[in-house]
Structures are given as structure tokens and as C-alpha cells.
Amino acid sequence: MSKIDRREFLKRSGALLAAGSLPLTLVDVAFGKASTDDFTFAYISDSHLTHLKGKQFVRNWDRGLIRAVAEANLMDPRPDFFFYGGDIAQLGKPEEIDHGLEILGALRGNVHYVMGEHDYYLDLGEHWRKRLGPDHYSFDHKGVHFVVLNSIKTFDDWTYNKWPSAAERMHQMARLDNPQGSPFMVGDKQRAWLKDDLDKVSKDTPLVVMSHSPLQKIYKGWNFWTDDAEQIQALLKPFRKVNVLYGHVHQIQTNQIGNISFNAAMATSWPWPYPATYKQQASYMPKLTVNMNRADPFFERDATGWQFINMHTGRVDVNYRLPGNQNRVVAWDDKAGHPDDTQFQDAADRIPPQTHY
Amino acid sequence: MIKNLSLAIALTGATMSLHAAPLGLPPVPIPADNPQTPEKIALGNKLFHEKRISADGKVSCSTCHEESMGFTDHKRVSEGFNKQHGTRNAPTVINSAYMQTLFLDGREPDLEGQSTQPPVNPVEGGLPDHEAELKIIRADPDYVKAFKAVFGVDREHITMKEVSKAIASFERTVVAGDSPFDRYYYGGEKDAMNAAQVRGLKVFLEQGRCVSCHRIEQTQALFMDNRFHNIGIGFKRIRGKEAETAAAFLKSKHGGADVDHTVLTNENMSEVGRFAVTENLTQVGAFKTSTLRNVELTQPYMHDGSLKTLKDVVDFYNNGGRLKDTDPVSPFLSGGIRPLDLSDEQKQDLVAFLKALTSPSMAKLASKKGGNTP
Amino acid sequence: MKKRQIQRMITAMTLVTAGIVAVPLAQADNFTQADLDRWQQEYQAVVSEGEQLFHGGLGNKNTVSCDQCHPNAANTHAETYPKFQQQLGKVAVLGEMINWCIRNPLESKPLALDDPKMIALQAYILQERRGVALAPGKH
Numbered sequence: 121m122s123k124i125d126r127r128e129f130l131k132r133s134g135a136l137l138a139a140g141s142l143p144l145t146l147v148d149v150a151f152g153k154a155s156t157d158d159f160t161f162a163y164i165s166d167s168h169l170t171h172l173k174g175k176q177f178v179r180n181w182d183r184g185l186i187r188a189v190a191e192a193n194l195m196d197p198r199p200d201f202f203f204y205g206g207d208i209a210q211l212g213k214p215e216e217i218d219h220g221l222e223i224l225g226a227l228r229g230n231v232h233y234v235m236g237e238h239d240y241y242l243d244l245g246e247h248w249r250k251r252l253g254p255d256h257y258s259f260d261h262k263g264v265h266f267v268v269l270n271s272i273k274t275f276d277d278w279t280y281n282k283w284p285s286a287a288e289r290m291h292q293m294a295r296l297d298n299p300q301g302s303p304f305m306v307g308d309k310q311r312a313w314l315k316d317d318l319d320k321v322s323k324d325t326p327l328v329v330m331s332h333s334p335l336q337k338i339y340k341g342w343n344f345w346t347d348d349a350e351q352i353q354a355l356l357k358p359f360r361k362v363n364v365l366y367g368h369v370h371q372i373q374t375n376q377i378g379n380i381s382f383n384a385a386m387a388t389s390w391p392w393p394y395p396a397t398y399k400q401q402a403s404y405m406p407k408l409t410v411n412m413n414r415a416d417p418f419f420e421r422d423a424t425g426w427q428f429i430n431m432h433t434g435r436v437d438v439n440y441r442l443p444g445n446q447n448r449v450v451a452w453d454d455k456a457g458h459p460d461d462t463q464f465q466d467a468a469d470r471i472p473p474q475t476h477y
Numbered sequence: 478m479i480k481n482l483s484l485a486i487a488l489t490g491a492t493m494s495l496h497a498a499p500l501g502l503p504p505v506p507i508p509a510d511n512p513q514t515p516e517k518i519a520l521g522n523k524l525f526h527e528k529r530i531s532a533d534g535k536v537s538c539s540t541c542h543e544e545s546m547g548f549t550d551h552k553r554v555s556e557g558f559n560k561q562h563g564t565r566n567a568p569t570v571i572n573s574a575y576m577q578t579l580f581l582d583g584r585e586p587d588l589e590g591q592s593t594q595p596p597v598n599p600v601e602g603g604l605p606d607h608e609a610e611l612k613i614i615r616a617d618p619d620y621v622k623a624f625k626a627v628f629g630v631d632r633e634h635i636t637m638k639e640v641s642k643a644i645a646s647f648e649r650t651v652v653a654g655d656s657p658f659d660r661y662y663y664g665g666e667k668d669a670m671n672a673a674q675v676r677g678l679k680v681f682l683e684q685g686r687c688v689s690c691h692r693i694e695q696t697q698a699l700f701m702d703n704r705f706h707n708i709g710i711g712f713k714r715i716r717g718k719e720a721e722t723a724a725a726f727l728k729s730k731h732g733g734a735d736v737d738h739t740v741l742t743n744e745n746m747s748e749v750g751r752f753a754v755t756e757n758l759t760q761v762g763a764f765k766t767s768t769l770r771n772v773e774l775t776q777p778y779m780h781d782g783s784l785k786t787l788k789d790v791v792d793f794y795n796n797g798g799r800l801k802d803t804d805p806v807s808p809f810l811s812g813g814i815r816p817l818d819l820s821d822e823q824k825q826d827l828v829a830f831l832k833a834l835t836s837p838s839m840a841k842l843a844s845k846k847g848g849n850t851p
Numbered sequence: 852m853k854k855r856q857i858q859r860m861i862t863a864m865t866l867v868t869a870g871i872v873a874v875p876l877a878q879a880d881n882f883t884q885a886d887l888d889r890w891q892q893e894y895q896a897v898v899s900e901g902e903q904l905f906h907g908g909l910g911n912k913n914t915v916s917c918d919q920c921h922p923n924a925a926n927t928h929a930e931t932y933p934k935f936q937q938q939l940g941k942v943a944v945l946g947e948m949i950n951w952c953i954r955n956p957l958e959s960k961p962l963a964l965d966d967p968k969m970i971a972l973q974a975y976i977l978q979e980r981r982g983v984a985l986a987p988g989k990h
Contacts, residue, residue, distance in 0.1 A: 170915075172912070172913065178913050178914065179815065179913070180913075180956065183810070186808045187808055187809065187810075189808070190719070190809060191758050191759060191761075191809070193720060194719060194723055194758050194761070195758075196720065196723075295906060295918065296919075296922040297918060297923045341923070342922055390919055390920055392920075393920075393921065393922065393925040393926035394925075395925075397925040397926050398922070398923045398925040398979075399982060399983050400923070400979065400981070400982075416689070416938075417920070417938065417952075417955070417956070418686070418689035418812075418813055418938050418955070419689075419811060419812035419813045420812030420813070420815070420956070421811070421812030422812060424812075425759075441758060441759055442759065443759040443812065444706075444759070444811065444812060444813075447757060447759070477926070682939070682940055683954065684954070686955070688939070688940040689937065692937070692940065693940040693941075694935070694937075694941070695935060695940075695941050695942055
């Protein structure tokens with residue numbers, strides 16, 4: 121065992137850029153005087169709360185969401201608002217959605233919600249919309265245009281005609297590796313809405329697009345996939361700065377397609393493996409991705425987490441908060457023109473927990 | 478003097494030589510810049526027991542790390558200079574040589590660094606600064622002679638570096654394995670543990686979920702993992718006030734306050750645990766896993782000494798990180814902690830197993846001068 | 852050679868030629884293509900059963916299923932066993948780790964290593980890991 125140099129030790133232990141308590145101050149430090157357009161929001165996703173019976177829910181998933189909320193509430197200064205990235209529930213039940221909204225109700229601030237397939241396929245989003253409003257919408261904040269999509273729709277035939285009951289349909293969509301699954305999409309109608317919405321926005325306005333599915337085509341077998349990805353990307357192309365934030369995949373993913381940055385959210389519930397670890401089919405993981413650190417399955421929260429987003433100059437820096445693991449930061453690199461893991465992007469800087477799978 | 482000499486002999490006897498590893502333990506890691514010599518160890522031993530290194534001449538390392546009490550003090554939280562209370566329970570020195578960080582929040586990277594803090598902490602040694610400590614040592618011709626012989630430095634050049642190296646060198650001899658568990662598991666002696674202890678080992682490895690943090694491996698068992706976990710102890714103290722406590726702590730730390738002073742004098746701030754060092758939001762309330770070797774000798778338990786007996790500890794874990802199973806669960810609880818559903822017999826067996834981790838050499842020290850084994 | 856001996860030899864050879872008396876030649880493991888097909892089907896039936904158990908069929912009270920962390924048995928690292936498994940504190944085989952998962956995230960009772968369900972689970976997992984190089988001992 122080598123003795124760690126004391127200075128090195130204190131450096132590692134200390135509060136570098138990866139610290140989690142003073143995000144706005146770090147933006148000041150890193151980028152000079154903070155402009156009024158710089159702000160922070162927190163992003164929690166994929167809690168998959170599962171109802172058992174009565175008031176009983178699966179303890180593991182409950183703990184994940186409770187923890188993320190408690191940690192997010194420690195942020196000082198407070199974030200401007202919160203986003204929830206989809207899949208509050210596991211089987212779309214009103215009990216699950218209500219239970220999740222009760223836990224999320226403890227967040228100290230305004231919360232915006234994104235629809236997930238596990239919220240949708242039991243009652244086609246009826247209870248979700250009753251409690252939360254429209255499942256696609258937009259708003260502006262400090263010069264940034266936020267668009268929220270319902271990107272987990274699928275073909276009408278699969279949705280309406282294939283299954284004998286709503287519960288069966290939900291179960292089928294709940295299974296990730298389902299050979300009888302159906303690909304996600306935004307769909308013609310919503311794309312038309314999106315086009316209309318974006319027509320009113322100047323091309324210099326930074327965009328943040330919140331989606332549950334990746335708006336890319338990564339691995340169809342697990343629905344890491346949006347079938348009309350190209351058409352949506354085409355609508356986003358005219359804008360100078362576009363950031364897509366998505367859930368569903370329960371892992372760190374990073375990509376840059378033209379002017380669009382893509383960043384995935386961690387789940388509070390459980391991790392999905394990287395598709396490349398499944399050897400019987402090919403997948404298309406964006407090369408920029410530096411894998412999340414391999415977790416110890418003993419710790420139920422390891423390989424789960426939440427994130428806060430620093431927006432500066434209209435670009436997104438994702439600060440992943442990973443309990444029981446090493447926090448990660450994927451930040452916009454202006455020179456490179458794409459997001460970069462601030463510590464591990466270079467192949468030479470990778471550590472075994474990122475490569476040894 | 479004689480007492481210390483016999484301690485040194487007892488310890489070296491137990492380890493058989495300066496470098497041999499006891500049964501169940503790997504070789505003791507020795508840093509390249511602080512090799513072991515008998516003279517250095519003897520000097521460190523003397524310093525460890527030196528009550529003059531304190532503001533009132535009554536407090537030494539051994540005050541809180543007393544060999545007849547498992548190298549702890551059997552107090553809930555330690556008492557130092559002027560009988561002032563700290564906020565934390567004294568961890569044992571036994572097998573601390575294997576730790577990759579020292580203190581319950583890991584704020585020092587090695588034994589050398591750890592030894593420099595208590596003498597100048599207001600509720601421990603109470604000395605104003607390290608110069609005061611060195612002045613005491615330099616004033617003693619026996620120490621001057623010993624430092625010259627061991628480190629080749631003359632009186633004015635005795636620094637904290639030499640002092641801490643000597644103390645660390647002594648502590649690296651306070652290692653002990655060869656417990657009934659070791660003889661059963663690694664020594665092939667099937668009757669080294671009784672039936673309850675064998676059943677308890679099974680609970681430890683399976684339903685008790687202990688082994689992932691209190692590690693047992695194929696050929697060695699450190700019973701610790703060098704990591705930090707929030708297991709729910711102390712949560713009640715700052716419940717609902719985590720944000721303000723963390724913020725207040727950071728303000729004081731960035732304002733220049735010494736972390737060592739703050740965490741041992743402010744009971745609320747002590748509860749932020751590892752966060753005090755890393756400022757990582759996900760580590761609020763996390764403390765370092767302790768080794769379970771010789772745990773029978775080191776009561777009371779946990780960072781705040783709040784659990785008196787091993788039965789209390791097992792009950793706490795069985796309830797999923799709570800004293801009563803109706804208590805609220807800390808939202809920052811480690812993902813490794815959850816209700817265990819152990820039967821009464823399983824809990825008793827687990828306690829029996831924990832008692833099988835006592836090394837004969839340490840039990841012997843504890844039975845001298847009326848020190849207690851519970 | 853005596854006449855009777857010759858007689859016996861001729862009888863023996865006739866019997867051998869007729870295939871009635873087995874002779875230790877190259878017939879130790881006697882199977883046909885039809886056997887192979889049938890046994891492959893029997894195996895696939897167990898794989899199917901394993902797939903069903905893997906995807907929620909174990910009946911554990913908390914309803915957590917293996918495929919939630921291991922879709923298509925990804926990240927099971929089945930090809931790396933036996934190996935030192937830190938969560939078990941020893942060198943272990945795949946079945947022991949499956950039991951760890953059943954005890955822990957699934958919060959249920961472990962299976963005997965020769966339980967048909969355990970065999971089915973392993974058949975499904977290994978089937979999904981087919982073609983991946985063996986790497987015993989790899990963490």
C-alpha cells in the first residue's frame with residue numbers, strides 16, 4: 121500500500137469543481153462574472169415507485185427518491201427550479217403517481233414534470249395529466265427556451281389494438297428487454313406542435329429540450345430509441361445552442377450531433393447496464409460517453425443518483441450526484457464544441473471502474 | 478516505565494516478529510519513509526503514554542486509548558484536558574495500521590498525521606500549538622537522547638515529523654489477529670468456534686449483510702472496508718436541520734476554522750461526518766467503517782458512543798438503521814442498510830460470533846489491572 | 852484349434868455381426884442427430900422456464916425481478932465465475948451469486964443449488980451470454 125502524499129490527499133478530499141454545495145459560486149469562479157443568464161436547476165428522474173398493497177411500496181425505490189429529494193434540498197444557494205424526468209411510477213397506477221408526487225412535494229421550489237412510459241401506458245396518461253397538466257409544453261426562463269416533450273408514445277396499433285387489457289399493455293411496456301415491445305416516438309401531431317412552438321423562438325435563443333426517450337437511436341432492443349429522432353433533430357437544427365436532457369436509460373450518456381448536445385439523467389431507482397454489455401445484438405452508444413463507474417450492488421443507491429444542471433452561456437453542465445460512488449461532471453467544452461467529462465474524458469484518464477465491466 | 482516495557486514485549490510476542498502478520502491478517506503496511514526499528518517503537522511507546530504532552534500534564538494518547546480497555550476508554554465520548562467532553566467515541570488503535578484514512582471522518586491520511594491533532598485540540602490535549610508540544614519533549618534529556626539515536630536529530634531539530642513517526646511506528650505494532658474466528662476460518666480448527674458462533678458467522682455472511690462492509694476474504698479478514706457510510710446513527714440530532722448544519726459548517730470551515738476543533742467541540746457539526754472533509758452532499762452523516770476485530774473489548778459503540786452493547790448494535794442494524802422499528806429512517810441512509818428480519822436466535826448467534834473476533838493477546842491485556850471484558 | 856472352440860468362435864462372430872452382442876469398439880456415447888435435436892429442445896424448454904423466472908416469475912413479495920438490473924442477462928458476468936465475489940467474501944460460483952441477488956434486492960429465500968429453478972435461471976443466463984469468452988476469476 122503506497123502512502124498518499126499528504127498534499128495530494130487533501131487535494132483529493134477537498135472541494136474541487138466536483139463538490140456539490142455551491143454551484144452558482146463555482147460558475148462565478150470558473151467563468152468570471154456570472155451573467156444574469158446563468159442559473160442552476162436540479163433534475164431528478166426515473167423513480168419507478170412500485171405499489172405492493174395498501175400503503176406498501178417497494179422500499180428500495182422509495183428510498184432512492186427520498187434520498188434524491190433530501191440531497192437536492194441541501195443545495196445552497198437554491199436552484200431556480202426542479203425538473204422531474206419521467207417514470208414516477210412503475211406500473212402507471214394512480215397510487216404510485218400520487219405517492220411520488222407526495223415525496224417530490226418536499227422539494228423546496230417549483231417542479232416541472234416530463235411524462236415517462238411507466239406513467240403513461242396504464243391509462244394513457246389520464247391520471248398524470250389530471251395531477252400535472254399537459255404532457256408537452258414550453259416556457260422561457262432567463263433567456264432560455266425550455267420545451268418539454270412526451271417522447272414515449274408509440275404506434276397506434278400497439279397502443280390500442282394489441283393487448284387484451286390496459287394492465288397487460290402496461291406490463292408489456294414495463295419490460296425493457298421485451299421482444300414484443302414497440303419503439304418510442306414523439307409522433308406527427310406533437311412534432312407539428314413543436315415546429316409551431318419553435319417558429320416563435322429566435323434562432324439565437326438557447327434551447328433546452330426535456331424528453332424521456334433519448335431523441336437518438338442508441339439501442340432498439342431496450343427502447344434506448346426515438347423512432348422519429350432524425351425529424352426532431354431537423355427541427356432543432358436551425359438553433360445555435362440546443363441541449364437535450366433525457367431520462368429512461370438510467371445511466372450516464374453523452375453525445376453531440378451537430379449543434380445539439382445530449383445528456384442523460386441517472387435514475388434514483390436502479391441502473392440499466394450499457395447496451396454494449398449485451399453481446400447478442402449490436403448497439404450504437406455515443407462515443408463521447410464515459411461510462412458511469414461500476415457499482416457495488418450491495419449498496420442499493422450505488423449506480424443511482426440525481427443531477428443538477430448549471431446553465432451558462434446557454435450551454436448545459438451536468439453535475440451528477442452519485443451516492444456511494446464518485447460524483448461526475450459532464451460540462452460543455454467550448455474549444456472542443458461538445459460536452460466533456462471534466463475528469464475522465466481522455467482515454468488515458470479513465471479508471472478501471474469505467475472500463476472494467 | 479516497566480508497564481510500558483511489558484506492553485511492548487506482550488505485543489511483539491503476539492506478532493512474533495516486527496513484520497510477521499498474525500493469522501487472518503495481511504502484513505502490516507509500513508511506509509517507506511518510516512521503517513520499523515525496536516528503538517523507534519520504544520520511543521513511540523513512551524510518547525504514546527506521555528501525560529506531560531498536555532496542558533495540565535494529565536492527558537496522553539493512552540488516556541483515551543488505554544490497552545486494558547481495548548485501546549479505547551469505555552466512555553461514550555472521550556474526556557480530555559480539564560475533563561472536557563468531546564463529541565466522538567474513541568476508536569481503537571488495534572489494527573489501525575491497516576486503515577487508509579484515520580479519524581472517523583478520515584480527515585488524516587495516516588497514523589503519523591493523526592497523532593499530531595489530539596495534543597493541540599482544546600478538549601483533548603489542550604496545548605495551544607505544536608511548538609508547545611515540542612518544547613515539552615525538548616526539555617527532557619531522555620527524549621533528546623532517544624530522538625538523536627533514532628532519527629539522528631539534535632534537540633532543536635526535533636520536529637512534529639519525528640514525533641509523529643515514532644508514535645505511528647509504535648501503533649503499527651498494535652496489531653492482533655489469531656482470534657477463534659481466524660483459527661476456525663483460516664487455521665482449519667473446526668472446534669475453535671462453538672455452535673452459536675458458527676451459526677453467527679452464517680448470519681454475518683448472509684442474512685445479516687455484514688460482510689460487504691466488515692470484510693472477510695478468502696485468506697484474510699480486515700473486517701472493514703476503508704469507506705464511509707451513513708448508517709443512521711446520530712440522525713435524530715440534526716434531523717430537519719441537515720441543510721443549515723451543513724451550510725453553517727462550510728461557512729466556518731471556509732472562514733478558516735480548524736475542522737479537527739470544530740467537529741470535536743460542536744455536537745451538531747460533528748454529525749455531518751465525512752462531508753466535513755469532502756464537502757460532498759452525498760456524504761452528509763457518513764462515518765468510517767470500524768474494524769470488528771476485538772469489538773468485544775471496545776464498548777460503547779458508534780461514532781457518538783450511543784450504543785452500549787453488542788446486542789444494541791445488532792438490534793440497531795436489524796431495525797434498518799434505527800433504535801426502534803417505529804423510528805423515522807434517515808433520508809441520507811446508506812443503501813446498504815435496511816431491515817434484516819433476524820430471529821432472536823440469529824441475533825444472539827451474531828453477538829456470539831462477534832465475540833469470536835477477540836485476539837488472545839488483546840484479551841490478556843484487557844484482563845490485567847481489572848480492565849473489563851463484557 | 853479344437854473343433855468346439857472353432858464352433859464357439861464362429862457363433863460369437865455371427866452374434867457380433869448381427870449386432871446382438873455389444874463389443875467395446877467406438878460406440879461409448881451412442882446418439883443420433885434425432886437425439887441431439889430432442890435434447891436441444893429439452894434444454895431450450897428449461898431456458899424458457901429460466902427466462903420466465905428471470906422476468907418476474909420467482910414470486911418474491913417485493914415484485915423486484917432480475918431483468919430490472921439485468922435486461923437480457925446483461926451485467927451478470929456469468930462467464931467470469933468462479934471468482935472472488937466480495938459480497939460473498941469468498942471465491943464463489945454463479946449460482947451462489949444468483950442466491951445473493953435473490954436474498955438481497957429480491958428480498959426472498961435462496962434456492963438450493965440443484966433446485967430446478969436455479970438450473971433454469973442459469974440456463975437462461977448462460978444462453979444470453981453464449982459466445983462470450985470465458986474469463987474465470989475476472990472481477
